[in-house]
Structures are given as structure tokens and as C-alpha cells.
Amino acid sequence: MTAIALSKVLADVFGYAAFRPGQEQVIGAVQQGQDALVLMPTGGGKSLCYQLPALMAEGVSLVVSPLISLMQDQVESLKTMGVAAAALHNGLAPEQQQQVLQQAATGQLKLLYVSPERALQGYFMRQLQQWQVTLVAIDEAHCISQWGHDFRPEYGQLAQLREALPQVPFMALTATADAATEADIIQRLHLHQPEVFKSSFDRPNIRYIVEEKFKPQKQLRDYIAKQKGASGIVYCGSRKRVDELAERLRQDGIRAAGYHAGMAHDERDLILRGFVRDDIDVVVATVAFGMGINKPNVRFVVHFDVPRSIEAYYQETGRAGRDGLPAEAVLLYDPSDAGWIRSMINEHPDEQRRQVELHKFGAMQALGEAQTCRRLVLLNYFNEFRDEACGNCDICLDPPRQYDGTVDAQKVLSCIYRVGQRFGANHVIDVLRGSQSQRLTALGHEQLSTFGIGAEQSQSYWLGIIRQLIHRGLVIQNIQHYGTLQLTAAARPVLRGEVALQLAEPRMNLAVSKPKVTDRADYDKLLFRRLRALRKSIAEAEDKPPFVVFSDATLVEMAVHYPTDEQSMMLISGVGQTKYARYGEAFIAAITAYLDAEEEPLLQF
Structure with missing residues (x-):
């Protein structure tokens, strides 16, 4: 398939004028029938690497994904762009499941999302062998690895899928993999001489901040109060703390909710839905609030308690700023927490696993106590060696003595x-x-x-x-x-x-960082708020998350360029043909009305 044809689908369906680094190479390898291992940061465009080739090929592409909510969000976004996609999971009625299977078997679907448990069912694998499967994509592939921070036994058995479909190219995708995890994914999934594509792990739009944990509840409440209704996530180490903090934030008038595995499934679904649809501003959660968050406009992530690995920290902080706009990741760090976490890790019955987790927590502890640029610590952990400080973390903004x-x-x-x-x-x-x-x-x-x-x-x-x-x-x-x-x-x-x-003079006691506050974006904020309100009303009428209509990044671009006709609107990143047909005129009308109102006072002179 020519580069021109790829670029046309990229623009017409997804609304993007150009590929992000690495995407075109991955797509090219898959189209040539090669296996691939894709390491890209959260928000780096991993999904497009399998979605676009799926649209260009005859047949159906299978996507193995860990959570129903994640599948549903992906499918909803694809359908909004006019793509034939479906998810197969136990939340569907039997007749709905049968309908999805029939659509896949008759070539009506381009993308089918399933859980690893479903993918491994003998009956399902036999059906796959009868379909025209063009690609198998394993999302969150670090779950396959024993060295990964979120190892899941059922993921480790996905090599059976490879054995059932030996001629189909496989693609493993993850945002978090060190060298050991990377090698383990290739070995356990039986990838055949895969092309390995590594984008930079750097998320320059995220500001990393570590603060000494001294009055944590007050610190958290003061910080969130300054966010003025922006979307954020607060991660805690226990369910009890989640409940306490969520209640305190609600008492402060913040639209907050708790989320943990001890809550009823329907209640968790309701909270996730409210957060994704901008009805809830802050979710206080355990790590149970994980990979299923497909929300691009999270502006901050706070770790109230230190995570147990850099991979977990990186993945959780990566939920901020997926739209590419400025975001913050704040870690409240108390060195005395380390002993408690190490004692928990030492209770693990498996010696090898215990040693792996102790090593990973040691690296996380080192990040919390680092005297060098936080971003360099993160990037070097993932073997992306750099020596130039980022200028956008607490160490760079409030440096220790050298x-x-x-x-x-x-x-x-x-x-x-x-x-x-x-x-x-x-x-x-x-x-x-x-x-x-x-x-x-x-x-x-x-x-x-x-x-x-x-x-x-x-x-x-x-x-x-x-x-x-x-x-x-x-x-x-x-x-x-x-x-x-x-x-x-x-x-x-x-x-x-x-x-x-x-080198930095080692500080025996962590100082409280005071990052400089800067104006982070040059766009018409009043117009942006009006476009957000329009997006919210459209999303509610269509019963879908606001970001499925347009992302914050797309609205910001509108608030910079003021598109008032089809030609200028189609130049906005994220506006494809299908989305323009559905929403373009409404947003053009809103922008035109805003500009007309701005000019009215001038006409009075």
C-alpha cells in the first residue's frame, strides 16, 4: 500500500495530517507480514499502529485488551469515525455476542476487541482459524512478562493464540517495558524475528514534581483547589484511604469520587462513566483504577503513596496529558514509607518474584530521593540514556547544590x-x-x-x-x-x-519543591470553554464521552486558529471527514457566533 494511500486514510478517518514518530514504520512492517514489538509512551499513538493497517486490509484484525471499559472506549471512538469495530465480552447478552461473531465471520468488522480469557477459549480459537484474520494485536503486552509490573497468568498463555494462527502477523504493544520485560515478551509470545520499534519514553508535556509528605491531606486539598475543576486522578495505597480522601474532597466542594476493587461493579462503572464524561473532576483510586482509563484530558495525577515500581509510576502518571497539552504528576514522598512497602514485598512466597519486586521498588525509591532531573531518572531506567536536564521537573526548577x-x-x-x-x-x-x-x-x-x-x-x-x-x-x-x-x-x-x-550534593532530607508557575498555553480560553460546553451538550445528547466528539487538544487548536469554514476546519488535527460531517457545522457556528460577538463593541463606534 502506498504512502499516499496511508496518509489519505490517516487524514480522512483519523483527522491527522502526519504520522507520529515510529507509526509509519510499524504499519509498514505489519503490512509486509512481519511480527512487531511496539514500545510507545501512553498517548504516543500505539492504537493507530494496528487500527490503520486493519482498515487497509481485507478481513478482521483481533485486538487482545485487558479491560472491558478500555475495549468499549476504543470501539466507541472508532464507530464515531465511521470504522466497523466491536468488542466481545461477558457484558453482552448471548444474542449480542452471537451477532458480533457473525459480523466478524462474514467480514463486516475491521476490528474485534477481546479479553485474553476469551481469546484463549478453544471454541473461539477454532472460529478464528476459519476467519480471514489479518493481524493480532496484544495491547498492554507487559502483562505477559514475569518481569513486568503487572504480570497476569492468562496473558502469559497467549502463545497458544500464536500457535493457532502461525501465518498471521502479531503485534505486541506496551508503554512500559525495561530490557528484561522486552525480551520476555518476545520469548513468551513466540514472536518470529520481530521488528522492535521504540519511541522515546519522554512525555515532555508532563511536569514531574516530588514533594516531601508532611501534611499530606492538606497538601492534596490545597493542590486540587488550585486546579479549578481540571480533571485529575489521585492514587492511594489502600481502600480505606481512598474512601477517606474522597469524602474529604467532597466536603471541600470538589466533584470527587472514590474507586477501588472493594466497591460493587455497577458503582465502579458509574464512577468511571462520570469521570470519562466530565461529570466527576477527581477520582481517588487504588491501582484498580488502571489501564481502562481512556480519557485524554486528565490534567494531573497525584500519588498520595509511593508506587511499588517505576513502571507502575510511569504508566499511572502517563494517564495525564494524553492529549499532548501541559499536565502535572505529583508524588508525595515519605522515605519512611519504604520500610512498610518492603515488608509487604517480603511476604511474597516466590523468591524470584520477591527479588524482582524489591529491585523495582528500589528503583522507585531512588526516583523519589533523586538529586538529578526526574525525567532523566525515568528515561535512563528505560535505557533511553540522556544527560541534558529537562527544565520541567522540580529538580530542574528548584535545583540542589552542585x-x-x-x-x-x-x-x-x-x-x-x-x-x-x-x-x-x-x-x-x-x-x-x-x-x-x-x-x-x-x-x-x-x-x-x-x-x-x-x-x-x-x-x-x-x-x-x-x-x-x-x-x-x-x-x-x-x-x-x-x-x-x-x-x-x-x-x-x-x-x-x-x-x-x-553531581548534586546528596540531601539527607528531602526538601519541599516549589516549581515555578508559568502560563502554559497561548489560546483563547473563553472560546475554549464555550467549545467545551458545546462538546459536552453534544456528547450528552449522543450518550458518549466528550473526548469521543473532539479531544481537548482539538478544541485548543480551534481556539488558536478560529476555523469558520469547512476548508479551515478540516485542517484542525483530529477533524476527519466523518467527524466533520457529524459535528463540523455546529462548531463552526459556535466559533462564528463568538467572533461576531467579539466584534460588536467595535461596530458601535
Whole structure:
């Protein structure tokens, strides 16, 4: 299929003038019958990578998705764009399920969404083998991996689907995968020499903020009060805390609701529906409020309690700003919480899983206590090594004091090398500080040249230095080898003294960050509010979420360019032919009326 044909479908159906980075390459590989592993951040356009080739091919594409709500939102959005799509799940009546199966069998559907449990049913797989299946897409593919933060056994069995459809290209998609998870996905799903596409994990529109947790309820309430009705999510570690915080926010006059697995299914559905449709501003939730949130205009995510892994933190903060507009991710961090979380992890009966989770929480703890740019910590964790600070996190906006840390770095790097790159951070620090532990002596490490060269500093000091070197990409922690520290190529010039290294002075106590407040967008905010109100009334009349009509990003673009005819409206990102036919004239009328009202005072002179 030519690039021109792809671009035409992209514009006519999805309303986009150009592909995002990586999308066209993924689509091209699938069209050539190749398997693919797609790693793109939340909001990076993963769905388009399988939706567009599905429209271009004869037959039906199968999408395996973990949650009914996520499937329903995707299907509703596709139908609004004129795409033949359906979801098959237990929430449908038997006759509705049969109708969907009939549509798929007779080629009436382009996309069929199913759960992993449904996909693995023998009867369903036999039906698939009789259909013209053009592609199988596994969404949230990190759930397949034992190294992933959200491992699900049923996902781990999806290789059976590959065996049932050996000639069909498979695509695995996720926003969160370190190197170990990536390799595990390929192996467990039996992908055939897949093309691996990695977009940047960077979400530059999200401002990352960590605040010391000292009066958390007041901190949270003050923060939300400043958001002036913007959509947000607050994640908590327990159901009890969810209920308490949601009630306190409601008492403050905030349209808030709690959400956790202890609530009735119908109640959770009602809350999710209210949030997606902008009837609820803030949801206070446990991680049960997870992958099913398909809402692009979440402006902030607050972690009231520290998550158990960077993957979970990244995925949850990634629910903010999916429309590309400015958003914030705030973590209320108390180092004393770490002991409680570690004790919970240590209760896990499986030794290997316990070690994986301890390693992952250690990395999350390091993020909370980082003295270097938060974004660099995140990106380097996912092996996207950078050394230029982002300018849009609390560390960049309120930086700690810097010093020439070359000698400290050389001590650590040399010690890691001397112990054979076979030990973790605690052992390296023991050698640096000259510990007389029995294990260290048994290994003969008291004979090393680096033994005791850092005795003047505390254990927490050296841990802070090691974390900075990991965050800067000079050292990696190998999760597949018990968290051993290993040097990267970037460590060599520092060790040789060829480059100087500026480090942050380790802070034993986390300071409260005070990010600068800036005007974040240059658009007509009054027109934007009026267009949002119009969108809300249309969505309510059609019984669908407002973002399915148009996203906030599309409305912002309208509030910048003021389109008042079909030609100018079709140039707005997110306005395709089907959406223009349904909604274009109403929005043009609203913009024209707004401009006419603006001009009226001038006509009086």
C-alpha cells in the first residue's frame, strides 16, 4: 500500500495530517507480514499502529485488551469515525455476542476487541482459524512478562493464540517495558524475528514534581483547589484511604469520587462513566483504577503513596496529558514509607518474584530521593540514556547544590570494576566504607585497592552517589542478575579522568519543591470553554464521552486558529471527514457566533 494511500486514510478517518514518530514504520512492517514489538509512551499513538493497517486490509484484525471499559472506549471512538469495530465480552447478552461473531465471520468488522480469557477459549480459537484474520494485536503486552509490573497468568498463555494462527502477523504493544520485560515478551509470545520499534519514553508535556509528605491531606486539598475543576486522578495505597480522601474532597466542594476493587461493579462503572464524561473532576483510586482509563484530558495525577515500581509510576502518571497539552504528576514522598512497602514485598512466597519486586521498588525509591532531573531518572531506567536536564521537573526548577563529583564517581566506578561487576549497591558501599563484615572478608575484598577509600562518608551518602550514576547512565543495575551493578561505556572517560562530572550534593532530607508557575498555553480560553460546553451538550445528547466528539487538544487548536469554514476546519488535527460531517457545522457556528460577538463593541463606534 502506498504512502499516499496511508496518509489519505490517516487524514480522512483519523483527522491527522502526519504520522507520529515510529507509526509509519510499524504499519509498514505489519503490512509486509512481519511480527512487531511496539514500545510507545501512553498517548504516543500505539492504537493507530494496528487500527490503520486493519482498515487497509481485507478481513478482521483481533485486538487482545485487558479491560472491558478500555475495549468499549476504543470501539466507541472508532464507530464515531465511521470504522466497523466491536468488542466481545461477558457484558453482552448471548444474542449480542452471537451477532458480533457473525459480523466478524462474514467480514463486516475491521476490528474485534477481546479479553485474553476469551481469546484463549478453544471454541473461539477454532472460529478464528476459519476467519480471514489479518493481524493480532496484544495491547498492554507487559502483562505477559514475569518481569513486568503487572504480570497476569492468562496473558502469559497467549502463545497458544500464536500457535493457532502461525501465518498471521502479531503485534505486541506496551508503554512500559525495561530490557528484561522486552525480551520476555518476545520469548513468551513466540514472536518470529520481530521488528522492535521504540519511541522515546519522554512525555515532555508532563511536569514531574516530588514533594516531601508532611501534611499530606492538606497538601492534596490545597493542590486540587488550585486546579479549578481540571480533571485529575489521585492514587492511594489502600481502600480505606481512598474512601477517606474522597469524602474529604467532597466536603471541600470538589466533584470527587472514590474507586477501588472493594466497591460493587455497577458503582465502579458509574464512577468511571462520570469521570470519562466530565461529570466527576477527581477520582481517588487504588491501582484498580488502571489501564481502562481512556480519557485524554486528565490534567494531573497525584500519588498520595509511593508506587511499588517505576513502571507502575510511569504508566499511572502517563494517564495525564494524553492529549499532548501541559499536565502535572505529583508524588508525595515519605522515605519512611519504604520500610512498610518492603515488608509487604517480603511476604511474597516466590523468591524470584520477591527479588524482582524489591529491585523495582528500589528503583522507585531512588526516583523519589533523586538529586538529578526526574525525567532523566525515568528515561535512563528505560535505557533511553540522556544527560541534558529537562527544565520541567522540580529538580530542574528548584535545583540542589552542585559540586565537582568526579573523584566520588571514580571511587564508586572503580570499586564496581574491582569487585568484578558482580555485586549490588550495598556490597560496593561496604567495600568503599571498609566494612569488616564476614562475607566481605570471605571474598577477600578487604584486599582490594578501593577498600575503605570512602570511609569518611555514610552509607546513605554513597547510595545517593550510586543512584546519581545510575540516573546519568554510567551504571546499570541488572535485574536479571540480582541487581548487580555494571559499568556502561559512558563510565570509561570518567574513570580515566578525561571528563569532569558535576553531581548534586546528596540531601539527607528531602526538601519541599516549589516549581515555578508559568502560563502554559497561548489560546483563547473563553472560546475554549464555550467549545467545551458545546462538546459536552453534544456528547450528552449522543450518550458518549466528550473526548469521543473532539479531544481537548482539538478544541485548543480551534481556539488558536478560529476555523469558520469547512476548508479551515478540516485542517484542525483530529477533524476527519466523518467527524466533520457529524459535528463540523455546529462548531463552526459556535466559533462564528463568538467572533461576531467579539466584534460588536467595535461596530458601535
